[in-house]
Amino acid sequence: MSSSHEEHAPFLAHHFDDHGKQFDAGKMGIWVFLLTEIMFFSGLFVAYTLYRTMHPEVFQSAAQYLDTTMGAINTCVLIFSSLTAAWAVRCAQLGQKKGLIINLSLTLLCACAFMVIKYMEYSLKFEHGLLPGKWFVEEIGRPDTLKTFFGIYFAMTGLHGIHVVGGMVVFVWLLKRAIRGDFTPSYYGPIDFAALYWHLVDLIWIFLFPLLYLIN
């Protein structure tokens, strides 16, 4: 940053005594952010719960329109990316630059794979007119209450997908910094915080998968 900081550790903000305090402040910050994220998604989970209790039959009829295989593959992709994100933190803590770069790249790659599969799923839904509200295409033998289900489906998976894209942006930035050699065992906060965010994105999917794709 500014030249007066040159003699200090390069990424230690001047208002922190040491890296430990800077890390702790950042860590608490990210947990509070994750709390707001839980609250953010909980509105959609309320909509889901309410509509499912009121109209369980709509969810049963909707189940056949969702591809369990694609959902399951995406679940595996996200779980694997959670492993590589946690492994990236380990590498950063131990100062293993090469391992950090590999794990960040794998995490980013999984995020891309997730979005590609999501894109394929969305395309199929668009093709068949399985869309929310007024965009829903009515067909014989297809209850039009499905349009509300697909409203919930697109709102939940869409908001989750936006979070995946957000994570991708962060991982590209971290990868660039990791290659430059910014991270050391005393300064790896950004890796740790991004991994926490990524685990939350995975956690939300862990609930979305059975709620949307595994309705019997």
Add this chain to the structure above:
Amino acid sequence: MSSDTKSHDAEAHHPHVLPIPVLLGVWGALMALTVLTVAVSKLDLGAADLAVAMAIALVKATLVALIFMHLLWDKGFHSLIVVGGVLAMGLFIGATLFDRAHYNESIEQLERDHPSVRRHPKAIGHPETDGHVEDSGEASDH
């Protein structure tokens, strides 16, 4: 000041480093639970379906939060934040369901009185929900 910073660096906080077998073990458990939840969804457990699926998801979520997210070794305050969030979410969902159950009677009454505001104005393939039977002129009330 420079040497001061250095000494702080040297004695920087001692983070908890996850051993590789633990990382792989959690990943294996999460994969096994995913296979389990898909397998269970193929069985017909009736009303228990959702409860079982949610229980498995909860175990997976706990594994991720406690180990991958380091909550097990982290400050208790961070766990408190998570627990607080989950409780608030439970309150949010619980209060909404309670409210909905409380007003269910009046909603159904409203639907009987005003067929035009039915939740199912049109359900293709389900003619019985069209509401012709109850359509006896009360709709002109409004």
